[in-house]
Amino acid sequence: MKTYTNTGNKDTRSGFGAGLTELGQTNENVVALCADLIGSLKMDDFKANHPERFFQVGIAEANMIGLAAGMTIGGKIPFTGTFANFSTGRVYDQIRQSIAYSDKNVKICASHAGLTLGEDGATHQILEDIGLMKMLPGMTVINTCDYNQTKAATIAIAEHNGPVYLRFGRPKVANFTPEDQKFEIGKAVKLTDGNDVTIVATGHLVWEALEAAKTLNERGISAEVINIHTIKPLDDKAILDSVSKTGCIVTAEEHNFLGGLGESVARVLSQHNPAPQEFVATNDTFGESGTPAQLMEKYGLNANAIIKATEKVVKRKN
Amino acid sequence: MPNTQHLQDLTTQVRRDILRMVHKVNSGHPGGSLGCTEFLVALYQDIMDRKDTFDMDGIDEDLFFLSNGHISPVFYSVLARSGYFPVDELNTFRLLDSRLQGHPTTHEGLPGIRVASGSLGQGFSVALGAAQAKKLNNDTHLVYSLHGDGELQEGQNWEGIMYASANNIDNLISTIDLNGKQIDGATDDVLPMGSIKAKFEAFGWTVVDIENGNDIDAILKGMAEAKSLTGKGKPVCVLLNTVMGNGVDFMMHTHAWHGKAPNDEQLAIGLVQNAETLGDY
Numbered sequence: 001m002k003t004y005t006n007t008g009n010k011d012t013r014s015g016f017g018a019g020l021t022e023l024g025q026t027n028e029n030v031v032a033l034c035a036d037l038i039g040s041l042k043m044d045d046f047k048a049n050h051p052e053r054f055f056q057v058g059i060a061e062a063n064m065i066g067l068a069a070g071m072t073i074g075g076k077i078p079f080t081g082t083f084a085n086f087s088t089g090r091v092y093d094q095i096r097q098s099i100a101y102s103d104k105n106v107k108i109c110a111s112h113a114g115l116t117l118g119e120d121g122a123t124h125q126i127l128e129d130i131g132l133m134k135m136l137p138g139m140t141v142i143n144t145c146d147y148n149q150t151k152a153a154t155i156a157i158a159e160h161n162g163p164v165y166l167r168f169g170r171p172k173v174a175n176f177t178p179e180d181q182k183f184e185i186g187k188a189v190k191l192t193d194g195n196d197v198t199i200v201a202t203g204h205l206v207w208e209a210l211e212a213a214k215t216l217n218e219r220g221i222s223a224e225v226i227n228i229h230t231i232k233p234l235d236d237k238a239i240l241d242s243v244s245k246t247g248c249i250v251t252a253e254e255h256n257f258l259g260g261l262g263e264s265v266a267r268v269l270s271q272h273n274p275a276p277q278e279f280v281a282t283n284d285t286f287g288e289s290g291t292p293a294q295l296m297e298k299y300g301l302n303a304n305a306i307i308k309a310t311e312k313v314v315k316r317k318n
Numbered sequence: 319m320p321n322t323q324h325l326q327d328l329t330t331q332v333r334r335d336i337l338r339m340v341h342k343v344n345s346g347h348p349g350g351s352l353g354c355t356e357f358l359v360a361l362y363q364d365i366m367d368r369k370d371t372f373d374m375d376g377i378d379e380d381l382f383f384l385s386n387g388h389i390s391p392v393f394y395s396v397l398a399r400s401g402y403f404p405v406d407e408l409n410t411f412r413l414l415d416s417r418l419q420g421h422p423t424t425h426e427g428l429p430g431i432r433v434a435s436g437s438l439g440q441g442f443s444v445a446l447g448a449a450q451a452k453k454l455n456n457d458t459h460l461v462y463s464l465h466g467d468g469e470l471q472e473g474q475n476w477e478g479i480m481y482a483s484a485n486n487i488d489n490l491i492s493t494i495d496l497n498g499k500q501i502d503g504a505t506d507d508v509l510p511m512g513s514i515k516a517k518f519e520a521f522g523w524t525v526v527d528i529e530n531g532n533d534i535d536a537i538l539k540g541m542a543e544a545k546s547l548t549g550k551g552k553p554v555c556v557l558l559n560t561v562m563g564n565g566v567d568f569m570m571h572t573h574a575w576h577g578k579a580p581n582d583e584q585l586a587i588g589l590v591q592n593a594e595t596l597g598d599y
Contacts, residue, residue, distance in 0.1 A: 031454070053454070055485075063443045063477035070383075070447020073432050074455050075375050078447075093437050094474070098444055102424045102434045 001217050002192050004176040004210055010147035012168035012204075013111040017042025018147075019154025020079060024050045027077065027158055033068055034081045035061045040170075041081035041111050065091045068106045069098040077158055078106050084113035084167055085126040092132060099163050100136040107157050108133075112170045113143070114254035115282070115299055116204060116292040125287035131259020133165040134232045140185060141232040143167040143253070143261075145206035147175040149229060152183035160185055167203065169254075171292045174207040177227075186230045188238035194224035197310050198242040201252035202228045202261050205280065205301060209252055212306035221314060231261050236268045243269060248276040248313045252306050254296075257281035276316035278309035322534045327595040328399060329359045329534065333565045334598060335395035337588045339411040340579040346412060346420070349575035350466065351392035353497050353532070353560040357464070358396045360537045365545075367459060372402055372429035380459045381448055383433060385441020386466035386495065387421040388577070394418050398599075402430035405599040439472025441465055442492065446478050449490040460548060463492045468500030471509050476521070482553040483522025491544045493556040496531070499573035518555045531558035532565075566591055 023030045024046045032046050033055040047054040057064040061082055068078035080087065087110035088095070099106045110129065117125045134141045140162060144150040150168045157164045164185075177189075188200070192213055201209035206227045213223040224242050228235065243249050249269065251262035262279040269275050282299050296302045332355050340346035362368070366380040384393050391411065398405045403417070410416035417426040421436030433444050445463035452459060469475070482490065494514060502508045511517070518525050524547050528540035540556060547554045562576070563569030566588040569580075580588055 055450070057481060058477075058484075060477035060481065062440075062474040063446075063481055066440050066443020066474065066478065067447035067450070067481070069433060070444040070449070071451045071454075073374060073376060073381065073444075073448045074451030074457070075377075076451050076454065094440055094443075097434050097437045098440050104433070 001213065003214070004191065006174035006176050008175055009172040010175045011170060011172045012144055012147055012150040013040070013170060014042050015144070015147035015150030016109055016111065016154050016166070016168055017045060019151040021045040021049065022155055023158050024053070029075055029077045030079065030158055031055065031071055031076045032079045032081065033057055033064050035059055035064050035086065037082050040083070041109070043081050061086045061091050062094050065094040066098050069102060069104040072104045072106060079109050080106065081109050081111070083124060084110035084129045085124055088129040088132045088165070089126060096136060100139050103138060104163060105161055107164045107166060109154070109166045111168055113167045114169060114203070115287045115295040115301065116169050116171045116254065118170065118292045118295065119289050121289040122286040127256045127282050127287065128259060129167065130231055130253070130255045130261065134264065138162060139232065140164040140230065142185065142230050143203040144229050145203055145227055146173060146177050148179050148181060149177045149183065152181050153229065156183040156185060169204055173204055176207060186233045186235055188235035189227040189229065190238065191225040191227055192223065194222040194246065196222045196246055197314055198224045198226065198239070198246045198249040199252065199306060199310065200226045200228045200239060200249065200261070200265060202231060203254050205252035205254055208303045209306055211303035212310065215303070215307055216310055221310060223310060228261060231264060234264050234268065239265055239268055240272055243273055243275050247317050250278045250280060250306060250309045250313055252280035254301055255281055256284060258284055276313050278313040280305050280309050322538070325359055325363055325534050328363060329355050330592045331594070331596040332359060332392060332395045332399065333592040334589055334594060335408055336391040337566065337580060337585055338598070339391045339395070339408055341585040343412040344579045346391050346579060347388040347577045348391065348579065349499070349562045349569060349573065350386065350389040350495065350497065352564050352566060352569060353562045354389055354464065354495055355392050355565065356532050356534050357493065357537055357558055358392055360534055360541070361462060362396050362400045364538060365541045366462065370401060374432060376432065377455060377457055378459060381432065381461045383441050383445040383448065383461070383463040384422060385435055385463055386438065386469050387435030390418070390420065390422050393422060397430035399596070403428060408599045438466070438469040439474040442475050442478030445490060445492065446482055446487055449487050450485070452489055460545070461490045463490070465492065465494050467494055467496045467498065467514065468505050468508065470494065470511060470514065479518065479521045479523070486551045487553050488549050488551050491548065491554045491556060493558050495560055496557050497560045497562040499562045499576065501573065501576050503573055515557055522552060523555045524552045526554065526556045528556060528558050531560040
């Protein structure tokens with residue numbers, strides 16, 4: 001089984017910041033907006049290097065979304081930065097009308113997504129944002145898994161003409177994907193080959209899926225782990241090809257099972273190749289205060305949860 | 319005094335277009351449209367420095383954003399009669415497969431529209447963003463926007479209004495259609511806003527009053543003054559006092575025609591009051 005090495009824990013939001021810094025040097029049309037969270041979003045470098053292209057909008061997310069839509073008129077490529085909660089739910093109608101329906105080339109970059117935001121609690125831990133964003137026609141939805149991939153995705157989305165929701169997080173997590181990777185929107189990345197089960201994971205759950213696969217391998221279950229960094233458009237073919245071989249699937253995400261990656265996968269399977277599926281996701285609930293590790297354990301979003309779900313789904317075959 | 323006869327003629331023709339468009343589909347918003355007819359005619363025919371062809375980025379020309387998108391009839395008529403698309407296309411207003419959606423959108427590619435509007439309160443932010451893009455592009459042209467007075471009840475406006483002065487966005491002229499009416503009645507009854515002028519001034523804007531916002535000469539004079547105040551470090555707001563339903567006597571001074579179309583008889587009366595000038599579509 002192919003294994004991956006953690007080159008050292010890093011936060012995905014710093015990958016975003018590094019990608020934005022690089023874009024500042026390579027693409028003069030890239031502008032950045034932030035709603036009073038420059039440090040949290042790691043936008044300091046871009047601000048320092050390109051003050052004329054950086055816009056501090058204050059605690060006014062609705063205005064930020066509209067400003068970004070307006071800046072595309074004239075050829076700018078705006079990257080907005082705030083927490084995932086304030087990037088989506090708070091400004092849903094602004095995104096819907098001024099960006100998505102108006103087909104504006106805005107990159108909505110959202111940090112502190114999901115439970116791993118930690119101690120601030122459920123007011124800030126959005127677990128519904130993937131669903132909100134994937135329902136908007138024309139919106140591309142990306143949830144990256146580590147620092148390197150977040151940096152690569154940040155750079156890649158500047159080249160994509162259309163609205164994008166880029167979701168990443170707060171904690172330092174394993175950094176294991178290649179530093180020089182080419183990020184292809186909508187293209188799933190197969191991480192391990194396996195015959196008994198397909199595990200598709202997104203965001204912070206990808207590393208957990210790899211950890212689970214190691215244990216499962218020792219227990220005689222061969223898992224094919226796929227990193228679905230792009231939830232929309234979904235790589236239907238990668239999922240169907242894998243499930244046609246393994247016959248069952250586990251989906252894993254730091255999100256509500258309603259509206260998340262799992263439901264998108266279930267749609268693809270039900271249309272083309274119905275197969276047993278188990279969901280590793282939150283179960284229609286809000287989060288709470290705690291450390292990221294405590295929360296991921298309590299709400300069943302780690303390698304152990306993926307192992308349990310896998311053993312269950314494999315038994316459901318035949 | 320400039321010769322404004324062609325603007326007067328066009329205004330009358332646009333009124334006819336508005337009445338006929340909403341009558342045909344028995345839906346749409348004639349009241350606010352009629353109230354802003356002189357303003358939009360003057361803006362597109364005289365005030366704005368714009369190109370003949372439409373390009374989304376609008377580099378090196380003035381831009382306009384309609385925030386109160388429900389007055390789409392007047393917007394569509396003025397755009398068509400300013401050459402952005404065939405006047406005959408006004409026939410398709412609100413019909414299936416039309417580019418003239420109930421509220422303005424970019425989705426169907428209608429030339430002249432740069433952002434969807436209709437969900438209220440979003441136009442300030444978009445206009446401000448476009449104004450900042452112009453500054454980044456060293457484009458000295460102006461951005462114009464129009465907003466309803468009732469629309470100012472939406473909180474996002476005030477985020478944008480605060481941001482504009484804080485960032486010295488002085489290449490923007492935002493006009494408020496002060497007709498004192500909204501769907502449920504007078505703005506002073508629905509949610510009194512006090513002095514809008516004092517609010518804008520408190521937020522650091524320069525305010526220009528146009529006391530008769532249905533008089534073309536007054537509009538040209540007021541907008542010339544507004545233009546002269548741009549480039550001085552502050553955003554400029556124009557308070558345009560209008561009469562809802564202007565030009566059709568039974569539609570004037572009431573909110574009843576905010577979102578209601580005339581019947582056959584009412585249409586006939588309205589058309590008699592606005593005789594054909596430049597040719598119906």
